[in-house]
Structure formats: structure tokens, C-alpha cells
Amino acid sequence: MTAPGDATERLSEVPVPELPVPEAPVPEVLLVEDDDGDALLVEELLLDSGVTVRLSRARSLADAKAVLVDVPEPHCVLLDLHLPDGQGVDVVQQMLGLAPRAAVVVLTGLAEEDAGLAAVTAGAQDYLVKGLFEPALLGRAIRYAIQRRQIEQATAALQASQLRAQENRRLERGLLPSPLLRSRAVDVVARYEPGREQALLGGDFYDVVATADGTVHAVIGDVSGHGPDEAALGVCLRVAWRSFTLAGASGPEVLRLMQELLVAERTRPEIFATVTTVELAPARGTARVIRAGHPPLFLRDADRGAVELLDPDTGPALGLLPEELAVWPVRERPLPSAGALVLFTDGLFEGRCGPRGERLGELGLLELARDLAGLPGAEFVPALIHRTRSLSEEHGGHSDDIAVVHLEWKPSA
Structure with a gap:
């Protein structure tokens, strides 16, 4: 008769096949920033953050609209509040109109924290103050913003489904x-x-x-x-x-x-x-x-x-x-x-x-x-x-x- 310990040992030798883990898609990120210096700084911080993204750049809302014709709708938009064709909270609303499924992270100046909070109220997922965030914070903000946006959309879809059922x-x-x-x-x-x-x-x-x-x-x-x-x-x-x-x-x-x-x-x-x-x-x-x-x-x-x-x-x-x-x-x-x-x-x-x-x-x-x-x-x-x-x-x-x-x-x- 085989002892229980032997059975356990024999079972442990059976090879367990490794199941392939599907790779997460690389996030598409659109940077809407008219200042070349600030845009270069964001690109360098992204490189140092360790987060892999596909980055596109637009210098205005009109430019962003043209970019979105050629590239898929982004997972996340890094959005400056001061653009040649838009200012403040209105920029957030217009951007959400162009990319309604995208998460939006607003980039504000040092003295504009209230504007960042107003942008979140208007539909953005987060805001960052220029010059005060490090690479890790930028990468984390993008990941969390995308997750929050996906949760919001799933919740809205569930509510719509429940209303349809009723x-x-x-x-x-x-x-x-x-x-x-x-x-x-x-x-x-x-x-x-x-x-x-x-x-x-x-x-x-x-x-x-x-x-x-x-x-x-x-x-x-x-x-x-x-x-x-x-x-x-x-x-x-x-x-x-x-x-x-x-x-x-x-x-x-x-x-x-x-x-x-x-x-x-x-x-x-x-x-x-x-x-x-x-x-x-x-x-x-x-x-x-x-x-x-x-x-x-x-x-x-x-x-x-x-x-x-x-x-x-x-x-x-x-x-x-x-x-x-x-x-x-x-x-x-x-x-x-x-x-x-x-x-x-x-x-x-x-x-x-x-x-x-x-x-x-x-x-x-x-x-x-x-x-x-x-x-x-x-x-x-x-x-x-x-x-x-x-x-x-x-x-x-x-x-x-x-x-x-x-x-x-x-x-x-």
C-alpha cells in the first residue's frame, strides 16, 4: 500500500502546463500641448517612468481632431488647459467630445490647482501640476486614469442595461x-x-x-x-x-x-x-x-x-x-x-x-x-x-x- 506521503510526493512530480498569459495592450496616449518645451519634458518623463505607451502629439484642439482621424481613439489624453483654440474647462469638454471614451489627465500650471479640480468636475479623471510631478507619478496617473475611465464606462453600460431591462x-x-x-x-x-x-x-x-x-x-x-x-x-x-x-x-x-x-x-x-x-x-x-x-x-x-x-x-x-x-x-x-x-x-x-x-x-x-x-x-x-x-x-x-x-x-x- 502506498503511504499518503508517497502519494503526495508522486502527485507533485506531475508536470503542470503553463497557460499563456495574454499581453495587455500598449496604451495609446495623446499629448495635447502647444509648448514644445513642456511637450519634450513630458516625453522624457514618460521614458523614465518605465510605462510603455504609444505617444502622439497635437498642438491644439484642431490639431488633435486631425490626429484622431489617422490614429485609434487614445486610451488617455494628457491635456494642457491653455491652447491656441481653447482655454480652461471648455478645453476638457471639447476634448471629451473628440475622444469620448478616453481618460483625460489635465496638465496645469503651479497657480492653477483650482482649475485642475474644476477640470475633474467637468469630466477629467485626474490633474497634474507642471514641474511638480516625477516620472513614477506620471506613469501611475496614466494607468489609474485609464482604469477609472474603464470602470466609469462599465458602470454606465450596466446602468443602461438595467434600464433597458426595466x-x-x-x-x-x-x-x-x-x-x-x-x-x-x-x-x-x-x-x-x-x-x-x-x-x-x-x-x-x-x-x-x-x-x-x-x-x-x-x-x-x-x-x-x-x-x-x-x-x-x-x-x-x-x-x-x-x-x-x-x-x-x-x-x-x-x-x-x-x-x-x-x-x-x-x-x-x-x-x-x-x-x-x-x-x-x-x-x-x-x-x-x-x-x-x-x-x-x-x-x-x-x-x-x-x-x-x-x-x-x-x-x-x-x-x-x-x-x-x-x-x-x-x-x-x-x-x-x-x-x-x-x-x-x-x-x-x-x-x-x-x-x-x-x-x-x-x-x-x-x-x-x-x-x-x-x-x-x-x-x-x-x-x-x-x-x-x-x-x-x-x-x-x-x-x-x-x-x-x-x-x-x-x-x-
């Missing part, structure tokens, strides 16, 4: 509400997934409400573009649709009112929205569908275990035509005794698939839906999204948002 949550609550139903005659499964590259929600929205006569009204829409303005506009349209519907409006009248709101609230005249509305009445065995430039929908027939594509006539997307020219046809569809309507936005079928990266399209999505026809709604919706995402993964995945609404009724309805 804004996302607020917008998501507005875009993706809870259905407002009076009974369980219709079961609703809804899901939203953002595109892979979206820092903010897009303009996809949906809603489901029931009116006193038992009709279940549903809407799904997509505002063109991505970002906070489009998401906020989607929230406005979704809330307006719910308000108009609960107030008794229906059919094309609702789309006309939504278009008026979109035109009034959009930030650019080219923004539009595609919309589908459904008035589902299982007790009467009918559904009224109105489309405004939106993709078709699926009908799941539980009696036959089939899925078919419903592609009724469509009118223009909201915001594309003036009110007097916009016409949205209403199509009424008989329903099977049990089944579901599936509404979705174009992000669900816009992904690329296959060896040549062809677009999945509505018909390709229909084939996937038919493969999943035996699943209940709570499993059908996530499975359909998962299938489309899996197919497009090798081509970069989905870049657009996805919204799906599944409205299911049973024979007892």
Missing part, C-alpha cells in the same frame, strides 16, 4: 396582457419570444377579450421595425383595440380607429402595422376574420385531426393608405364542433432552413403544424416555435420576434 418588462406587460374572458368556453394559449438580436422588444402584440354576448375577440399585430418607439406604439394599438372592442366597436370600424391612432402616434410616416382580428362565436359555429396586411392563420379541426391554412382576403396594413381608400374585407368562416384557430406573426415562418437556406414560409410552417396536430394547445404552441427555431439554427436563428395565439373550443361550447 423598460422591456414594462413594455412586455403592455404588449402581452392576460386574456379577459368571461367563461372557459375558449381556452387561450399565447406565447411571445423576442428575436435573437433584439435588445428591446419589437412591435408584436396580441390580446383576447370576451364581450357580454359570449363572443371571444382576438387581435394579433406587428408594428414595422424594432425598438422602444415601435414597442410603445404596439402597446398603444393593443390597449386601443381592447378599449374599442369592450366599448362595442367591431369589424372594420375597429381597424379604422386603430389606424387613426397609429397615424397620430407614429414617430415616422413610413411606420405601419399589420393586424388580424377574429370574432369567435363557438356557440354559433362561426368566426369572422379581418386581415390588414397580416399573415394567414391556421384552423385546427379536432374532429378530423387536421390543420388547414386560412388565407382570407386581406386589406392594406394600417398606416399605408388614407382612411377613404382603406378597405378591410370581412370573411365569415364556419367552425368544426371542436378545434382551434392559431394566429401568429411573420417571425414564426421568416426563418431560413434546409441546405440552401430557403425561407420556411407559410406552407412550410403548415407542414410542421400538421406534424404536431395531435398535441393539445399548451404543447402545440411551444413545440411549433421550437421546430421553426431548430430548423433555422444553422442559418443564424430567428432574427424577428415571434407571437402566437391559440384559441381552442370544445364541443360543449
Whole structure:
């Protein structure tokens, strides 16, 4: 038996490979100083400091602007407060405008310590008094200034990220509400997934409400573009649709009112929205569908275990035509005794698939839906999204948002 001490000794003989340590990048330093004597002194102090930097020189703010065209944005700027085209704190602000990510160390005269403090308040990381600093102090000031600037930028980025996340949550609550139903005659499964590259929600929205006569009204829409303005506009349209519907409006009248709101609230005249509305009445065995430039929908027939594509006539997307020219046809569809309507936005079928990266399209999505026809709604919706995402993964995945609404009724309805 090997003694514990022997095992320890044997383990200590196993060679441990040395991992390469990445070299830190050489800091880029820009010296903005019009006095040749002071500039030469700074260069000599840098040489004696032992800190390796790549030094560039400018004699004025205008000269610095020209230098920055040819060299990368510096990590640090050594800045004199008295230049031919700028004086005092204003020089710091102008320099930060030219190199917003750079750390700034101000060089002041012996009687200008107050000016140095004012420069730090204006955005500089540190100040040094000419003639009173040694090589080691200069090198340390540059290193610390760069580190402080990087920390400031990381902190600002984190705060911005947290604000975006909070804004996302607020917008998501507005875009993706809870259905407002009076009974369980219709079961609703809804899901939203953002595109892979979206820092903010897009303009996809949906809603489901029931009116006193038992009709279940549903809407799904997509505002063109991505970002906070489009998401906020989607929230406005979704809330307006719910308000108009609960107030008794229906059919094309609702789309006309939504278009008026979109035109009034959009930030650019080219923004539009595609919309589908459904008035589902299982007790009467009918559904009224109105489309405004939106993709078709699926009908799941539980009696036959089939899925078919419903592609009724469509009118223009909201915001594309003036009110007097916009016409949205209403199509009424008989329903099977049990089944579901599936509404979705174009992000669900816009992904690329296959060896040549062809677009999945509505018909390709229909084939996937038919493969999943035996699943209940709570499993059908996530499975359909998962299938489309899996197919497009090798081509970069989905870049657009996805919204799906599944409205299911049973024979007892």
C-alpha cells in the first residue's frame, strides 16, 4: 500500500502546463500641448517612468481632431488647459467630445490647482501640476486614469442595461396582457419570444377579450421595425383595440380607429402595422376574420385531426393608405364542433432552413403544424416555435420576434 506521503510526493512530480498569459495592450496616449518645451519634458518623463505607451502629439484642439482621424481613439489624453483654440474647462469638454471614451489627465500650471479640480468636475479623471510631478507619478496617473475611465464606462453600460431591462418588462406587460374572458368556453394559449438580436422588444402584440354576448375577440399585430418607439406604439394599438372592442366597436370600424391612432402616434410616416382580428362565436359555429396586411392563420379541426391554412382576403396594413381608400374585407368562416384557430406573426415562418437556406414560409410552417396536430394547445404552441427555431439554427436563428395565439373550443361550447 502506498503511504499518503508517497502519494503526495508522486502527485507533485506531475508536470503542470503553463497557460499563456495574454499581453495587455500598449496604451495609446495623446499629448495635447502647444509648448514644445513642456511637450519634450513630458516625453522624457514618460521614458523614465518605465510605462510603455504609444505617444502622439497635437498642438491644439484642431490639431488633435486631425490626429484622431489617422490614429485609434487614445486610451488617455494628457491635456494642457491653455491652447491656441481653447482655454480652461471648455478645453476638457471639447476634448471629451473628440475622444469620448478616453481618460483625460489635465496638465496645469503651479497657480492653477483650482482649475485642475474644476477640470475633474467637468469630466477629467485626474490633474497634474507642471514641474511638480516625477516620472513614477506620471506613469501611475496614466494607468489609474485609464482604469477609472474603464470602470466609469462599465458602470454606465450596466446602468443602461438595467434600464433597458426595466423598460422591456414594462413594455412586455403592455404588449402581452392576460386574456379577459368571461367563461372557459375558449381556452387561450399565447406565447411571445423576442428575436435573437433584439435588445428591446419589437412591435408584436396580441390580446383576447370576451364581450357580454359570449363572443371571444382576438387581435394579433406587428408594428414595422424594432425598438422602444415601435414597442410603445404596439402597446398603444393593443390597449386601443381592447378599449374599442369592450366599448362595442367591431369589424372594420375597429381597424379604422386603430389606424387613426397609429397615424397620430407614429414617430415616422413610413411606420405601419399589420393586424388580424377574429370574432369567435363557438356557440354559433362561426368566426369572422379581418386581415390588414397580416399573415394567414391556421384552423385546427379536432374532429378530423387536421390543420388547414386560412388565407382570407386581406386589406392594406394600417398606416399605408388614407382612411377613404382603406378597405378591410370581412370573411365569415364556419367552425368544426371542436378545434382551434392559431394566429401568429411573420417571425414564426421568416426563418431560413434546409441546405440552401430557403425561407420556411407559410406552407412550410403548415407542414410542421400538421406534424404536431395531435398535441393539445399548451404543447402545440411551444413545440411549433421550437421546430421553426431548430430548423433555422444553422442559418443564424430567428432574427424577428415571434407571437402566437391559440384559441381552442370544445364541443360543449
